[in-house]
Amino acid sequence: MANTASHVSFLPPILTFCGAAAVAVPISRFLGLSAVLGYLAAGIVIGPSGLRLVGDPETIVTVAEIGVVLLLFIVGLELKLSHLWSMKRDIFGLGFAQLAVTALCIGGAAVAIGFTPRAAFVTGIAVALSATAIALQMLGERNDLQTPYGQRSFAILLFQDISVVPILAILPLLASGVMAPESNTPYDRLLKVGEAVAAIAAVVVIGRYGLNPFFRILARSGAREVMTASALLVVLGAALLMQEVGLSMAMGAFLAGLLLAESNFRHQLEADIEPFRGTLLGLFFMSVGMSIDLALVRQNWVLLALAAPAVILGKTFLLTILSRLFGATWRDGLRSGVLLCPAGEFAFVLLPVAVGLGLMSSIDAQLVTALAAITMLLGPIIATVLERVLANRHEGEAHPDLEDLRGQEGELSSRVLVIGFGRFGQIVNQVLLAQGIDATVIDRNVERIRDAARFGLKVYYGDGMRLDVLRAAGADKAEMICVCTDTPEITLKIVEIIHENFPGARSFVRAYDRVHAIELMKMDVDYQLRECFDSAIAFSRAALEELGASPDAAAAAADDVRKRDIARLILQKESGAMGGVELLVGTKIAPEPLVVPTGKARGLSAETRDILGEGV
Known part of the structure; x- marks a missing residue:
């Protein structure tokens, strides 16, 4: 049995996270800012660069990333395969164009300031990716996920998640020059692809034919906590399976949600997952804030002061232009651009892998990590300010193609x-x-x-x-x-x-x-x-x-x-x-006639006359 000390050991960090969120988020919302900004600020304050209430932020990152996984599951629940197929042009067209053009521009800028070509390639990809958790959280707060610009933004984020697998496959090739290392032979790569396809097929088959009967049996039991546990089992199980075959955990959770989008249990599952999603997602944002090394920022403040605004403005400009080319209005293109201008969570995974493969130095990786974190801090502020400006200028203006969304499954x-x-x-x-x-x-x-x-x-x-x-x-x-x-x-x-x-x-x-x-x-x-x-x-x-x-x-x-x-x-x-x-609900009221009776009631049997109190 655990002693008192073991119980106390994990209470301080839990209380620290809860206390920081309870203070920072209400202040952020009171100022009219996104809750994401409050979590990020709280992370900076309690992290190693602030009050040092949490010494090692990496210890919570794994748990915190589950929040992103649950977020993608809920997003999947809100879509259907038919709707997703109708978005293929934005997913594979606009999504690919955004990632390729942005990575090329940022990589070129990295070469210009002295990065090696390989380090510049990694930097371009890492910074070109967008913050899925921040973007979807802000879309949810605004109830804008089903709007035209929300759908295009989600299509870009979805393509970025899909691109995680080929990006990870390319890095070893860059590290070895031309040939892959012996441990990564063509046979091994083919085997990996086969495992990934088999895992996706397993999730699709189980989700299509097994989950509805499974939840129907559980629902008959009437035990609400069992439904909650089963919902977590489905989400985390699909995420773990995808991770084991080299895919993104978030992608696995999204696929599970997508397969349950037509389920009769959809809303109950969403309600069961929501408390875990919100809590763990907030923890993830705080971990991002804690990852900002203020000492490194002070040391390179001139470079970061120039690079962070340049990344934000550059990504916003490029995505606005590309969105316009794919049929969006200038206004919607600008909203998508500002929403997706922060670097993505995947940068914190990609950069350490690149350092381990020798593609870039540790110092360069730390600098890019700080840049990514700063953009994630500044992005929500700029997005909130832009929304206020647009709301004041276009108050009451309807979305021109909002009617196109009616009749979809949103x-x-x-x-x-x-x-x-x-x-x-x-x-x-x-x-x-x-x-x-x-x-x-x-x-x-x-x-x-x-x-x-x-x-x-x-x-x-x-x-x-x-x-x-x-x-x-x-x-x-x-x-x-x-x-x-x-x-x-x-x-x-x-x-x-x-x-x-x-x-x-x-x-x-x-x-x-x-x-x-x-x-x-x-x-x-x-x-x-x-x-x-x-x-x-x-x-x-x-x-x-x-x-x-x-x-x-x-x-x-x-x-x-x-x-x-x-x-x-x-x-x-x-x-x-x-x-x-x-x-008293359920109390009987003696009914009374609405018109004056023409005669007096008479009992027609001894028992009835006794009930009515009539004399014999």
Whole structure:
């Protein structure tokens, strides 16, 4: 059993990271800056160049990189293979052009200041790559991932992740001059390629045919923590498999997310992963801040003071031009350029490998590492400032091709969120579909999800009482949220969450009975309807007609009862005529006639007369 000292040994760094984040991030957001900048600043302060509260930042890098892995998994969940294929021009065209042109320009500049050609090649590639974690985090904060410039930016980042494998394969060739070392024979390289292809095929087959049944079985157990553990198992398992065959961990996680994008469990998985992603991603940003060697920066401050702005402005200019050539507007091209101007996380992996192969000196590598870290620090500031300037100049301006995105599988197409797919929610969706409105539906009953597949509806597994699930399902973008759950207590909790967190969405709620309806009215829902009221009105109207009443007379009687009931409902809500009993959900109310009875009730049996208290 671990002693007290072993427990205490890992608590100080954990408390340090949590304390730094708790102070720096709120200050950053208060100043109107990105949370990324707060994490980076916190890393500088607590790192070896600051207060030295954490002596060796490399000890946390491995754990922190899991945050990037989880981020790519969630991004994969938001896409579909068909959507990805439609982006092929931006991925392989714009992505390749950005990496090649930028690396060539930066490499040429490195040669001009005295780097060897091999060191310049590594420097050009390392700095040309962009910070995936920073860019996607900022796109997520702005809700811009589904916008045209967000999609183009993501396409470039995706190509950069794909290019990791060939870049790593090229470095040994550069180190050996022309021939690869004996340990890396053509047979070995062919074997590596075969392993990579086999690993990708395994992930695709398992993801396509095995994960949905797997999560369906787990969902039936009702154990939420098991679903969370299984989600982490899928993400980290795919990432580890890709790493073992020489591919990027982030690429493996993205592939796993992409294969689950059409899963009914998509939103629940996203909600389960989100807390881990946010925490570990923040840790990653702090590790980047800690990697900045302020002593080295002071020693080479003139060179870095010139190089960092030159890299940021140069990458922004090149990407703006290239984006324009690929059909983007100047405004969107500039936004993508500024967003992707920082150097990427991969620079911290590529540079040590290059030093180990003898492609560049340790001093040069440290200098480029400091340059990459500084661009990651300055990039979010410039991007935030640019967004403010553009927002002021183009306030209220719509994206010209935003309509092209509607109908894709992004959340922009979900105007309505329906919570609950029971007998009530099914009819609601039938009517919405009849008018061409595709709602996003949440339910935690596995059988209902399977039934929904026969309706052609998109129903996702998830708990509607969880704020993270609602956010993942697009509640913050929905025009209307229909709560169709059949348990009054659950319905009230969901309404509270909606009103507190999504005030812009109209709330249409299914009421269980009269007491529940009055409670919902007091919560100021936009519309409530007792689940049996309209059906009973229609039933009684049909009964009157069958008994000989004219259709007009039956309709008038039904409408009169409806109006009287609404009036009494409002009166009971305002005056509290139920003496506080309405506060107890599920409490029975003695029903009262809406019109004066024409006679007195009579019991027709001894037992009935006894119940009514009538004399014998």
